[in-house]
Amino acid sequence: MRNNIAIKRIFIHDSNDILMLSFDDVLEAENIIRDKLHRTPIFHSETFSDMFNADVYFKMETFQKTGSFKTRGALVKFASLTHEEKKNGVITASAGNHAQGVAYAGHYYNVDAKIVMPEATTPAKINAVEYYGGHAILHGKSYDEAHDYAVKLGKKEKRTFIEAYNDERVIAGQSTIGKEIMDDLNPDIIVVPIGGGGLISGVAFAAKNMDNNVKIIGVESEKANSMDLSIRENRIVPYTSNDTIADGMAVKYPGDITFSYVKKYVDNIVTVSDENIAYALFKILEREKVLVEPSGATGLAALMENKIDVKNKKVVIVLSGGNINFLLLSNIIYKSLEREDKLIRIQFKLPDHPGIMVKIVNAISSVGANIYHAEVDNLKKDTEIGYQNLLFTINIVDKERINDLLNSINKLGYKYSIID
Numbered sequence: 001m002r003n004n005i006a007i008k009r010i011f012i013h014d015s016n017d018i019l020m021l022s023f024d025d026v027l028e029a030e031n032i033i034r035d036k037l038h039r040t041p042i043f044h045s046e047t048f049s050d051m052f053n054a055d056v057y058f059k060m061e062t063f064q065k066t067g068s069f070k071t072r073g074a075l076v077k078f079a080s081l082t083h084e085e086k087k088n089g090v091i092t093a094s095a096g097n098h099a100q101g102v103a104y105a106g107h108y109y110n111v112d113a114k115i116v117m118p119e120a121t122t123p124a125k126i127n128a129v130e131y132y133g134g135h136a137i138l139h140g141k142s143y144d145e146a147h148d149y150a151v152k153l154g155k156k157e158k159r160t161f162i163e164a165y166n167d168e169r170v171i172a173g174q175s176t177i178g179k180e181i182m183d184d185l186n187p188d189i190i191v192v193p194i195g196g197g198g199l200i201s202g203v204a205f206a207a208k209n210m211d212n213n214v215k216i217i218g219v220e221s222e223k224a225n226s227m228d229l230s231i232r233e234n235r236i237v238p239y240t241s242n243d244t245i246a247d248g249m250a251v252k253y254p255g256d257i258t259f260s261y262v263k264k265y266v267d268n269i270v271t272v273s274d275e276n277i278a279y280a281l282f283k284i285l286e287r288e289k290v291l292v293e294p295s296g297a298t299g300l301a302a303l304m305e306n307k308i309d310v311k312n313k314k315v316v317i318v319l320s321g322g323n324i325n326f327l328l329l330s331n332i333i334y335k336s337l338e339r340e341d342k343l344i345r346i347q348f349k350l351p352d353h354p355g356i357m358v359k360i361v362n363a364i365s366s367v368g369a370n371i372y373h374a375e376v377d378n379l380k381k382d383t384e385i386g387y388q389n390l391l392f393t394i395n396i397v398d399k400e401r402i403n404d405l406l407n408s409i410n411k412l413g414y415k416y417s418i419i420d
Contacts, residue, residue, distance in 0.1 A: 166255025
């Protein structure tokens with residue numbers, strides 16, 4: 001097909017920016033991961049196609065081994081290590097998907113892999129690294145502190161440091177996603193999350209070399225937008241905040257290599273709110289029955305915010321990973337149901353008499369609503385003696401049923417308030 005297109009060396013905005021990948025590197029990476037990883041499917045979504053008047057597809061990196069795209073780049077990087085480097089082992093720093101990718105690649109190639117993770121890393125992530133054969137080391141209060149320690153320890157033990165994104169071999173591994181998309185679909189637009197930039201660099205390089213007309217759109221959280229800011233200023237700058245639920249893209253600085261690839265190959269970068277990232281995650285779970293992590297949901301969030309013109313276009317959104325903290329997931333589901341007016345919280349202050357709660361429960365169930373959570377607290381300072389404080393969190397079918405619910409409660413004659 002278009003696989004014959006190859007660029008051996010590419011020069012971009014000035015002579016100091018040199019991109020070293022060729023399309024032969026994409027094909028080599030494809031051969032390296034073949035039979036080692038899944039060739040993830042592309043799913044068509046009727047729901048979101050109808051919603052956005054477009055032809056919407058998802059590239060399902062959530063189904064990849066270790067649950068994210070990161071394993072592609074790790075395997076390709078490990079394949080390039082010398083015998084001596086493999087013998088001495090590798091080291092990296094990560095609190096998420098890169099950690100698992102390196103652990104998996106180390107197990108596959110029988111290379112000792114140490115992963116330095118911040119001390120506050122969740123047990124689930126630590127267990128995942130160790131499950132894949134990596135050695136988790138907890139150090140530092142932040143990723144930066146973990147990274148600095150990993151670099152020092154690596155030099156001391158003569159281990160090779162495995163970059164998460166700012167590495168040509170890693171980018172070559174991620175480029176296989178772009179090639180698979182173009183082989184399978186040849187879309188008008190590919191929407192890709194951006195953290196450090198390794199994923200979008202690889203996807204854009206492969207896709208643009210196969211069809212220069214395809215548009216590559218990157219998406220960042222507006223709270224962790226270092227690549228967007230860097231492109232705007234034409235120099236590498238940090239994000240202005242790190243308070244985002246999309247921890248997979250909370251990278252303070254993009255890499256100098258990925259920055260160059262993005263400048264050359266990416267058509268536009270947009271940012272989205274954390275609120276819409278969470279809601280997009282919820283809608284993918286609800287409508288497609290697929291669990292993605294917040295970073296992976298940013299592409300759909302961009303469509304929801306009308307940041308990308310997709311009308312009558314064939315669009316592929318890369319769902320980059322599915323590793324999420326379940327406590328965060330429960331909170332996202334709860335908040336999204338509230339957003340759709342499918343959860344309502346009603347507080348009562350009632351005389352402490354037998355049978356009152358039963359009356360309220362019956363009133364709620366009579367309209368087909370369901371009690372999600374109930375709380376009795378008689379110790380609040382503003383609760384009078386002889387009264388009880390009741391808080392019901394109620395799941396209803398849709399917004400139209402709220403009036404039915406309130407009418408049923410009003411018939412009881414008890415005072416209540418709706419809690420935001």
